[in-house]
Amino acid sequence: MYLVNKDLFVLTYGALVAQLCxxxxxxxxxxxxxxxxxxxxxxxxxxxxLARSCVGRCHSYSEITDIIAQVAFKMYLGITPSVTxxxxxxxxxxxxxxxNPLVEFVEELPAGRSSLCYCNLLCGIIRGALEMVxxxxxxTFLQDRLKGDSVTEIGITFLKKPxxxxxxxxx
Amino acid sequence: xxxxxxxxxxxxxxxxxxxxxxxxFLHTEMVAELWAHDPDSGPGGQNMSLSxxxxxxxxxxxxxxxxxxxxxxxxxxxxDILKFLCKDLWMAVFQKQMDSLRTNHQASxxxxxxxxxxxxxxxxxxGWPRACSIWRKHPRYGGAGSPPPFHSPCLPxxxxxVGPGPRERTGRTVKPEAQxxxxxxxxxxxxxxxxxxxxxxxAFTCGLLRGTLCTLGVKSLVTASxxxxxACKFQVVIQKS
Numbered sequence: 175m176y177l178v179n180k181d182l183f184v185l186t187y188g189a190l191v192a193q194l195c196x197x198x199x200x201x202x203x204x205x206x207x208x209x210x211x212x213x214x215x216x217x218x219x220x221x222x223x224l225a226r227s228c229v230g231r232c233h234s235y236s237e238i239t240d241i242i243a244q245v246a247f248k249m250y251l252g253i254t255p256s257v258t259x260x261x262x263x264x265x266x267x268x269x270x271x272x273x274n275p276l277v278e279f280v281e282e283l284p285a286g287r288s289s290l291c292y293c294n295l296l297c298g299i300i301r302g303a304l305e306m307v308x309x310x311x312x313x314t315f316l317q318d319r320l321k322g323d324s325v326t327e328i329g330i331t332f333l334k335k336p337x338x339x340x341x342x343x344x345x
Numbered sequence: 346x347x348x349x350x351x352x353x354x355x356x357x358x359x360x361x362x363x364x365x366x367x368x369x370f371l372h373t374e375m376v377a378e379l380w381a382h383d384p385d386s387g388p389g390g391q392n393m394s395l396s397x398x399x400x401x402x403x404x405x406x407x408x409x410x411x412x413x414x415x416x417x418x419x420x421x422x423x424x425d426i427l428k429f430l431c432k433d434l435w436m437a438v439f440q441k442q443m444d445s446l447r448t449n450h451q452a453s454x455x456x457x458x459x460x461x462x463x464x465x466x467x468x469x470x471x472g473w474p475r476a477c478s479i480w481r482k483h484p485r486y487g488g489a490g491s492p493p494p495f496h497s498p499c500l501p502x503x504x505x506x507v508g509p510g511p512r513e514r515t516g517r518t519v520k521p522e523a524q525x526x527x528x529x530x531x532x533x534x535x536x537x538x539x540x541x542x543x544x545x546x547x548a549f550t551c552g553l554l555r556g557t558l559c560t561l562g563v564k565s566l567v568t569a570s571x572x573x574x575x576a577c578k579f580q581v582v583i584q585k586s
Contacts, residue, residue, distance in 0.1 A: 182438060183368040185408045186549075189401040190375055211374040215367075222366050250367050279408070295371075 180252070184278055191292060201289035208291070212298020213305075220303035223249065235332045238309070239267040242300060242330075251275050260329070268316060271326040283320050291315045297328060304332075365440065372549060375401070380545045398548035399555075406556020409434075423583055424448065426561050434557060544569075547577070554579060 190211075194204045227245050232238045236259060243255045247269075255269035276293045283290050291297070297313040304311045310333040317323035380394050431443040547569035555567045564584040571577050 181409065181412065182405065183371060185405045186368065186371060186375075186401070189404050190371070192404075193379065193397060193401055207378065211371075211378055214374045214377070215370040218370055218373075219367070 180275065184275055187276055187295065188279055191290075195284060195287060195290070201287055201291075204287075205289075205291045205294045208294035209298040209301070212295035212300075213302035214298075215295070216299035216302025216304075217306050219250075219299060220306045223303070235265050235267065238304075238332075239269070239330060243269050246303075255328070265332040267330045269328040269330065271328070274319070274326055277320060280320065288321065291318065292320050293318075293326070300328070300330065375549070376545045395544055395548045398545060399552035402549035402552025402554075403556040403559070404552075405549075406553040406558075407560050408556075409553070410557040410560025423563055426558065426563055427581065429561075430554065430557065438553075547571075551579065554581065 191204070191208070194207055198204050198207070223246055226249065227241075229241055229245065232241065236257075239257050243257045248254050252275065253271065253273050255271045258268045258270065260266040260268055274293065276296070280292060283292065291314075294315065297315065301311055301313045304313075312329075312331040312333065314329055315327070316329040317325055317327040319326045376398065379397055380391075427446055427448070431446045436442050551567040551569050555565055558565045558567075558581070566582040566584060567579055568582075569577060569579050
């Protein structure tokens with residue numbers, strides 16, 4: 175009997191997206207709920223990840239992004255996205271996904287759903303996990319093969335810490 | 346780099362566990378999102394939510410069933426199919442076989458009644474059942490006609506998480522599934538079940554079983570009940586056309 179665990183997750187995710195598409199007319203609403211559910215998963219998944227991986231303390235955003243790509247994605251989805259840094263301040267990164275198991279059974283987006291971010295759950299998971307280790311970040315899909323782009327790209331922008339923002343306001 | 350070596354040390358068994366964890370978390374969020382939170386929604390709203398969850402499980406079960414080997418699809422006897430569910434499918438999905446399967450004997454004019462089939466379930470923090478048993482009931486004695494919307498059996502609260510989770514540490518409110526009172530519209534397939542109903546956590550599994558059975562050519566109605574954690578019973582009523 176082949177291992178069904180990964181298929182079970184991928185198929186269940188597909189059924190979830192289909193159900194949300196039935197419940198919500200606007201793509202933005204479906205994307206929002208996928209992100210919200212992903213956030214809930216990420217806040218719990220990070221504990222499981224830290225227990226399994228035993229990663230040490232990180233000292234830069236670059237190191238954190240490398241761990242997300244090379245350890246976390248590998249552990250849970252069996253893929254290793256490549257990482258690029260998008261700006262000189264080194265707080266904006268991209269994960270380039272050559273393979274994406276979540277879309278294994280998806281050929282194309284449903285008709286009339288051109289703005290749907292099918293894998294938006296991943297963005298929420300990353301955002302929720304980072305927040306649990308006290309890192310605020312914006313995580314969005316920058317490119318998506320399902321929308322006709324050449325690659326699937328997830329952008330992570332680490333936000334400034336609140337103490338730094340308050341300091342600037344006082345000035 | 347220390348982080349890279351930590352990732353590489355995860356073997357096949359660990360990878361399988363990671364897949365299972367991902368699915369468990371997804372299931373928990375699905376139930377939280379799709380289950381009718383509003384207490385004013387009434388029995389209609391909650392039954393609709395259960396039907397939605399059961400329907401999703403059905404579609405997933407159908408898709409899983411289609412990916413089975415041809416040897417499995419060649420099963421002719423219903424009992425062989427149920428044995429396959431109890432042993433192979435359950436092992437693959439939940440990493441545990443069911444302990445036993447009880448069935449009435451359809452050929453005899455007077456069914457002897459279902460024999461009990463209990464399995465011990467290892468507790469799951471997300472409430473996802475680790476193993477369960479199947480009862481097979483003659484269609485004359487229950488479940489006639491087309492399958493009704495999912496009947497909510499009585500279930501106790503999901504197994505509590507051991508130790509504080511990240512939500513408790515940040516001071517956020519833990520999702521109040523454990524504090525909900527009994528829901529309306531409760532159907533008790535087994536006598537004397539005195540626990541608060543939590544049917545939403547087993548609806549997907551019931552649909553999964555029904556969907557897999559459907560792919561294997563068996564039309565059925567699957568319901569679940571929990572008399573005492575961690576044991577769980579699934580009742581499969583074969584629908585005869």
